[in-house]
Amino acid sequence: MLFTKVHGLGNDFILVNAGIGERFPDDYATLAKEMCDRKFGIGADGLVLLLDSGVADVRMRIINSDGTEAEMCGNAIRCVAQYLYEHNIVRKEQIKVETLAGIIVPQVILKNGMVEAIKVDMGEPRLQRAEIPMVGEAGQVVNDTLEVDGQKFYITAVSMGNPHCVIFVEDIASIPLHMIGPRIEYHPAFPKKTNVEFVQVLNPQEVRMVVWERGAGPTLACGTGACAVAVAGVLNGLTEKKVTVHLPGGPLQIEWADNGKVYMTGPAREVFHGEYTVYKS
């Protein structure tokens, strides 16, 4: 099976263009766990499948390294847009991508005919009660206190199609992410589990964050997480609507625009191509 290794600010993925009729087992959970394993497989935070779509230019499925499927992935969709454009599969500057979070529209930003960056219309923060029980009846974001092993956290629960639990702290360096991350990821308050972001506000236009991702653990960057952080920052009166989000892998530019949509701008990188031998599992 042919694949392309890509990443957005170090959040890395195995991209399989299944739309060209690749024959491989449809047990994506097992396939993702196998391929994403950093010792026995290729190694990645997730598996991205490109499939045919009846409603958009392409359908993107994102499977975390633990085999669970996510509704959306910000870093991956930038990589997908760049891949489709530069390989002449969808030679359009605005590409419609069908996801479980709806149709998401990345726009490639060109320089000398090559993709320099990608700006993604990530849609409006989707605040359905079903996803995050703490979201208020009216669908507005709800701040709440979450108790974890006797410790209380003041959280802002935001959905970008996938669930995020945003926690503002004085100093992110003091956060034991590997200890507290999984406890919040699996907290019963989040029936679909959650991504977890700890954020330190540097000034109203800049924040620094670390992330424990649902189904993947600590990653170098999380695009949907950066969007959720930007929304939470505005709702808590801590940041402006345009903010630079500094992640361990690098910065993303996020804007929660007056039209209610969140826009994410950042890079994508194609690292190598390869052929993977699927285990005869």
Ligand SMILES: N[C@H](CCC[C@H](N)C(=O)O)C(=O)O
């Ligand atoms: N682990 C996430 C999916 C990947 C999101 C992240 N890598 C991004 O760039 O948005 C989840 O289960 O919701």
